[in-house]
Amino acid sequence: MTRTPTAAAPLPAHQRKIAEQRCAEASERLTPARLGAYAELLASNRPVSAYELIALLERRQQKKIAPLTVYRHLDFLIRVGLVHRIESTQSYVPCDHPEHSHESQYLLCSSCGHAAEIESGPLGSLLNEIAHQQGFRAESSVVEIQGLCRSCKTD
Amino acid sequence: MTRTPTAAAPLPAHQRKIAEQRCAEASERLTPARLGAYAELLASNRPVSAYELIALLERRQQKKIAPLTVYRHLDFLIRVGLVHRIESTQSYVPCDHPEHSHESQYLLCSSCGHAAEIESGPLGSLLNEIAHQQGFRAESSVVEIQGLCRSCKTD
DNA sequence: TCCCAAAACGTAATAACATAACATTTTAAA
DNA sequence: TTTAAAATGTTATGTTATTACGTTTTGGGA
Numbered sequence A, B: 001m002t003r004t005p006t007a008a009a010p011l012p013a014h015q016r017k018i019a020e021q022r023c024a025e026a027s028e029r030l031t032p033a034r035l036g037a038y039a040e041l042l043a044s045n046r047p048v049s050a051y052e053l054i055a056l057l058e059r060r061q062q063k064k065i066a067p068l069t070v071y072r073h074l075d076f077l078i079r080v081g082l083v084h085r086i087e088s089t090q091s092y093v094p095c096d097h098p099e100h101s102h103e104s105q106y107l108l109c110s111s112c113g114h115a116a117e118i119e120s121g122p123l124g125s126l127l128n129e130i131a132h133q134q135g136f137r138a139e140s141s142v143v144e145i146q147g148l149c150r151s152c153k154t155d
Numbered sequence C: 001t002c003c004c005a006a007a008a009c010g011t012a013a014t015a016a017c018a019t020a021a022c023a024t025t026t027t028a029a030a
Numbered sequence D: 001t002t003t004a005a006a007a008t009g010t011t012a013t014g015t016t017a018t019t020a021c022g023t024t025t026t027g028g029g030a
Helices: A013-025 A032-043 A050-061 A067-079 A121-133 B013-026 B032-043 B050-061 B067-079 B121-133
Strands: A083-086 A091-094 A104-109 A115-117 A137-148 B083-086 B091-094 B104-109 B115-117 B137-148
Touching: A013 A032, A032 A050, A032 A067, A032 A091, A050 A067, A050 A091, A067 A083, A067 A091, A083 A104, A121 A137, A121 B121, A121 B137, A137 B121, B013 B032, B032 B050, B032 B067, B032 B091, B050 B067, B050 B091, B067 B083, B067 B091, B083 B104, B121 B137
Parallel strands: A104 A137, B104 B137
Antiparallel strands: A083 A091, A104 A115, A137 B137, B083 B091, B104 B115
16 A cells, blocks of 8 residues: 655654744734644654755655745744744754744754753843843743763763 | 055054953964954944954055955954954954953844943853863853843833 | 974855745635 | 735745865874
């Protein structure tokens, strides 16, 4: 029995539901192409560059995709809070906790490439406090810690 | 009385001395070209992109400069701790406190473009603590807070 | 002083990342 | 069902950064 080629990376129902919720909240449309890009990011278990994502999607869909197309989808996914951009490596990663929007804060392993999201209330508070002390109105923030994750440390 | 064109941006003696100290500590050579790039960054009072820096240096020196040249000088200046790279805007800024090496932590004004370095012991401690809790060996870190500075907030 | 290896620099080409400009299609709401 | 906004398609181009390779400069040891 033959199977038609997979048209998109599998997207667990749970993740799909959250994606739909976030888009509804933001009054944004979750189109198949956007969902496809999100699913592909989820299928990679590490941050990927925009051009890597293009290659993955082209392989999956067996057709050419323009860079602009993927950049638009990434902009969208970031806008609704499903994806974060890793500034120090110019790559993109699905948010680990997309239920609610939040700042991009990561531990980045330089050996295995894994990006672990930081969940720290005190960190957010401290950043706000620092900005406030300087008379600065913070609108967004980025924290990226480079190093070796627990697994790679021992190698 | 005519003057020869300025060959390099003026570099205050104080800054020059610190640059020499940092290079000595790092056993690195402070060449005229490296010093020229540093002086030009100091002369701009905001982060500049690598290609903006090329344009500034070309105008100053009245000659073509290859991108690689400037990237090498930037790598050097970052290596010895005189310059920081702003990851979220892909630009470069002289360190406000180059006396000692430290992580890159900035308040970035999206209106006037000013980059104000954050001096916060607690922030560094908290980042170390967070990494340590996760079994992560931190090697470097970046903090960038985007928003409006005190002056621009009121506009 | 001269030799030599390492560091710095020069040149050209190209890779990698991102957006502009403009036409067409899809969608959801009036 | 019309229609205006959103999304997408296509092409070109702008911006950022590196690779490959050859030459020059530098500083320390024979």
